[in-house]
Structures are given as C-alpha cells and as structure tokens.
Amino acid sequence: MSFLFAKIFLRQIRIKIIGVHTLENSFSFSQAELHII
Incomplete structure (x- = not known):
C-alpha cells in the first residue's frame, strides 16, 4: 500500500x-x- 502511494507521489x-x-x-x-519585435 505504501509502495503504491509512493508511486503516485513521485508521479505527482x-x-x-x-x-x-x-x-x-x-x-x-x-x-x-x-526581442525580435
């Protein structure tokens, strides 16, 4: 469960x-x- 939460956190x-x-x-x-203008 904590691993899944870590994956979601890293994705965020x-x-x-x-x-x-x-x-x-x-x-x-x-x-x-x-600059061009």
Missing part, C-alpha cells in the same frame, strides 16, 4: 516538474519574441 512530483519546465520554456519563448 514529475508532473509538477514538467509543468514548471513548460512554463519556463513558454516564458523564455515569449521573451525571445519580444
């Missing part, structure tokens, strides 16, 4: 990390667009 952390990475990528992309 992974999803959060991926979300942060995509946020940073989109933010740097918008900054690059501003």
Whole structure:
C-alpha cells in the first residue's frame, strides 16, 4: 500500500516538474519574441 502511494507521489512530483519546465520554456519563448519585435 505504501509502495503504491509512493508511486503516485513521485508521479505527482514529475508532473509538477514538467509543468514548471513548460512554463519556463513558454516564458523564455515569449521573451525571445519580444526581442525580435
């Protein structure tokens, strides 16, 4: 039971990390667009 909980917990952390990475990528992309303009 605790093993299953650990798997779910790690998956949640992974999803959060991926979300942060995509946020940073989109933010740097918008900054690059501003530089072009």
